[in-house]
Amino acid sequence: MLKIEIPKRAAHCMHGNEPLIPEMEFYSILLFQEEGYQRKDFCLACWEKFAKEDFSTRAKTAWKAKVVSKKEKEEISFKTRDEKAFYLLKNLLQSPSEEEWAEAFILALYLARRKIIYLRQELPQEDGSVVAIYEVAATEEMWAVKRKPLSSSDIEALQVKIAEKLSR
Incomplete structure (x- = not known):
């Protein structure tokens, strides 16, 4: 039986701690660890400046989304x-x-x-x-x-x- 638990979106950027507010675009990545998938969410600025390079190679997957109002x-x-x-x-x-x-x-x-x-x-x-x-x-x-x-x-x-x- 396949069961993948994916955490919900964080309320804040994982790097700059900026709140992810309605209508805001953000990036999410999934990292695989022994206890399961870990999700990290980043505002666009932090993704471009810090996270994109660091996490792209380690991430199982990544996507861009928008916080629903x-x-x-x-x-x-x-x-x-x-x-x-x-x-x-x-x-x-x-x-x-x-x-x-x-x-x-x-x-x-x-x-x-x-x-x-x-x-x-x-x-x-x-x-x-x-x-x-x-x-x-x-x-x-x-x-x-x-x-x-x-x-x-x-x-x-x-x-x-x-x-x-x-x-x-």
Whole structure:
């Protein structure tokens, strides 16, 4: 079972301690350590002056993002189907079986298309698989979803299965 815990965004820049306020762009990196992933967030100035060179080689991944304003959080209104898909994915990611990873992957693609979650990075794993790192738009929570190669018949069967779950 794959489970990657990615910490939430910090409230302040890791170098200059500047508050990361709504609408502000920032950089995030993930460093792998024995106890798991460590996230470091930097304001643009500190990233360019100090962190970019120092962390780029050691980081497992890096991405640029913007702090979501409270107004944007309030504007993100889930439609019934989107809300069900969101909570279904969230529940699947708690302890997914190999079979459920395919469902999680399809739901993540759907929610990314609906701009409820954002793809931030894809991480190749040692076993050759790929893990997609998504950020939840409303909460800035990070989710890891295993990318699965699927045939068209697999996709059709999964669509039916997911549609049944969403119609409940």
